[in-house]
Amino acid sequence: MDNRLNFVWIFIGKNTTGKTPTAIQYAKEWQNAKPKHKLIVFDSQNKFYEAHKKNKIKISEIIPIGNSKQWAEQLADYTETKIGEKKYKYANSLVILDDYRMLCKNNDMPASFYSLLALRPKTNMDFILICHMPRNILEGLAGFITHYSIFANNAIQSQFEKKINCYVQCQTATLIINKYVELYGPGYYDKTRDMPRFPYIIVDKESEFLDCKHMDMEKAKPILKEFDKKAK
Amino acid sequence: MAEEGNKTDNSVDNLAGKGATTQKPKEPNVLEAVVDINEKPKEQPTKFNFLNPNVVPEVISKPTTSDPKPELKELQRKLIEDEGKSASQLTLADFEENADFVIDLVDFLTTALFRWIALDNTDAPYEMPKPKIEKLKRQFTKVLIRYNKAMPILGLFFGTLGAACITPARKAIEHNKLVKEERAKRKTDEKPPSEINPLKRGRGQPRK
Numbered sequence: 001m002d003n004r005l006n007f008v009w010i011f012i013g014k015n016t017t018g019k020t021p022t023a024i025q026y027a028k029e030w031q032n033a034k035p036k037h038k039l040i041v042f043d044s045q046n047k048f049y050e051a052h053k054k055n056k057i058k059i060s061e062i063i064p065i066g067n068s069k070q071w072a073e074q075l076a077d078y079t080e081t082k083i084g085e086k087k088y089k090y091a092n093s094l095v096i097l098d099d100y101r102m103l104c105k106n107n108d109m110p111a112s113f114y115s116l117l118a119l120r121p122k123t124n125m126d127f128i129l130i131c132h133m134p135r136n137i138l139e140g141l142a143g144f145i146t147h148y149s150i151f152a153n154n155a156i157q158s159q160f161e162k163k164i165n166c167y168v169q170c171q172t173a174t175l176i177i178n179k180y181v182e183l184y185g186p187g188y189y190d191k192t193r194d195m196p197r198f199p200y201i202i203v204d205k206e207s208e209f210l211d212c213k214h215m216d217m218e219k220a221k222p223i224l225k226e227f228d229k230k231a232k
Numbered sequence: 233m234a235e236e237g238n239k240t241d242n243s244v245d246n247l248a249g250k251g252a253t254t255q256k257p258k259e260p261n262v263l264e265a266v267v268d269i270n271e272k273p274k275e276q277p278t279k280f281n282f283l284n285p286n287v288v289p290e291v292i293s294k295p296t297t298s299d300p301k302p303e304l305k306e307l308q309r310k311l312i313e314d315e316g317k318s319a320s321q322l323t324l325a326d327f328e329e330n331a332d333f334v335i336d337l338v339d340f341l342t343t344a345l346f347r348w349i350a351l352d353n354t355d356a357p358y359e360m361p362k363p364k365i366e367k368l369k370r371q372f373t374k375v376l377i378r379y380n381k382a383m384p385i386l387g388l389f390f391g392t393l394g395a396a397c398i399t400p401a402r403k404a405i406e407h408n409k410l411v412k413e414e415r416a417k418r419k420t421d422e423k424p425p426s427e428i429n430p431l432k433r434g435r436g437q438p439r440k
Contacts, residue, residue, distance in 0.1 A: 029288045029293045
């Protein structure tokens with residue numbers, strides 16, 4: 001089987017930090033790169049549908065809010081033309097679950113969600129999951145995550161340690177982004193360019209760098225210096 | 233010292249503070265090590281990247297390494313559907329393809345015209361600059377969208393095929409001419425066999 005580059009991206013941040021507009025922006029770029037692929041959303045705030053109406057993105061399927069049990073099974077639905085040849089109905093898609101804990105209310109990861117993630121190389125599915133705290137990350141999910149986007153959040157540092165294997169980077173990112181937002185504000189939506197400008201930091205499991213987005217380097221310098229001094 | 237090397241001591245005193253120490257192997261391809269599992273990871277400086285802070289990460293817009301190819305029947309059905317589309321059903325990609333074709337054709341024709349004016353056989357100096365071509369394509373796409381016009385797919389295919397073949401065909405004809413000229417020149421340089429005919433040489437000529 002070919003090596004695929006499917007991602008499972010998790011957005012962590014408190015309310016009104018710009019997680020959903022950023023996810024919409026990601027979806028837009030993703031669709032531009034893969035125009036024939038599908039976009040499936042769990043739209044808890046109806047913001048994706050509004051973006052769809054404004055022709056920013058093109059949603060193929062919406063997971064209904066009441067559907068907290070069978071959604072993952074439905075996404076893994078397939079028809080078998082020959083023995084062993086499965087044709088997945090929702091193959092080649094980006095699945096965005098805004099406030100995904102509304103679909104997974106228990107602390108145990110549903111088996112169907114687990115198998116949906118495990119099937120990613122076959123189904124060619126990318127995932128963006130949005131939540132408020134690291135403690136919202138289900139235990140079974142942590143192993144699949146490839147990227148974290150850390151927005152300003154109220155998480156206690158130990159929450160990361162218990163949930164995430166690259167917790168040191170996530171903790172660092174949280175401290176920096178919280179201080180940055182405290183000093184320079186939470187960011188804004190640039191209506192003239194139709195672009196979200198909310199600051200956040202990307203933690204890539206495979207990269208040694210923390211990627212700072214919508215952050216000014218000159219403004220961030222004193223914050224980093226202060227933390228560096230404290231550490232020493 | 234040799235005894236020490238062979239000793240495997242797992243006591244708590246030895247583990248603490250020593251870290252990982254590799255001992256001399258007893259057999260080839262075998263390594264022994266005492267690893268302190270309580271040792272905390274060393275704190276290293278974190279690197280922050282401020283490159284392209286306003287751009288969506290590349291991973292998002294990167295195509296997956298292998299998108300599955302559509303099945304033949306599916307592709308056929310899609311092409312037939314596309315063929316039957318009315319102008320209002322055309323997508324942006326259709327208009328872009330048309331604009332690409334038209335501007336490429338215009339570029340080719342103008343290059344040929346300027347080359348003919350300059351009496352020059354080289355291509356490069358008379359081609360339109362690439363950024364301008366891109367700009368023209370974008371503008372022409374908008375014009376097509378405005379007037380809702382696009383060519384059928386078969387017309388596009390034959391047009392592109394023709395445009396693609398013209399340059400190699402011209403080069404082939406030029407090369408053909410060159411080869412023919414060279415052959416003719418070679419023939420004139422060599423003495424014709426009739427002149428070295430001994431019979432002809434001896435007639436009325438004094439012997440050397």
